[in-house]
Amino acid sequence: MEPSSFDPSLPSIRLLQTWIREQKILSLELSDGRRLIGVLIWQDQHCLALQPSDSDDPVLISRAAMLLIRPLPRGL
Secondary structure (H helix, E strand, O other): OOOOOOOOHHHHHHHHHHHHHOEEEEEEEEOOOOEEEEEEEOOOEEEEEEEEEOOOOEEEEEEEEEEEEEEEOOOO
């Protein structure tokens, strides 16, 4: 298997898939210091698509640009 291939058996991939199904509100901290809040709508081996809470348009985020992903309590 190529290192860049998408492996759904990995725990991190499975957890993100659960958060996508549950439409969890997530906080993503990026390597440039920015923090994005929204709901993940899909993922692939290169990017995540985040629907920000303050925008109608999704944002594509490179996996390499992310430092931290954590769920937020509902209502924030």
